[in-house]
Amino acid sequence: ARPIRWLDWLAYLNALAAVKLGVTLVKYLPQLLLNARRRSTAGWVAAFHLCLAPFSFRQLLLDAGCSDDWSAASGGPL
Numbered sequence: 001a002r003p004i005r006w007l008d009w010l011a012y013l014n015a016l017a018a019v020k021l022g023v024t025l026v027k028y029l030p031q032l033l034l035n036a037r038r039r040s041t042a043g044w045v046a047a048f049h050l051c052l053a054p055f056s057f058r059q060l061l062l063d064a065g066c067s068d069d070w071s072a073a074s075g076g077p078l
Helices: 006-038 044-067
Strands: none
16 A cells, blocks of 8 residues: 655645636636626626635645645735
8 A cells, every 4th residue: 555645635636726726717707708798797706705715715724734834824915
């Protein structure tokens, strides 16, 4: 049996992030095109933040915990 390494887990988390990005693009691209055609952002901002913010925050914490580097989660904007 092969021991589980942290790099394997990080690769797994990165693959999940890529899947999340693909699903997000498929989910929001039609709405983005419709809003661009109508020149309106009604409902876009609230739906986007309610859907993505909790998952992105959890992913940030998971990545920081797995790599033991909390500077991305606790550092400033620069």
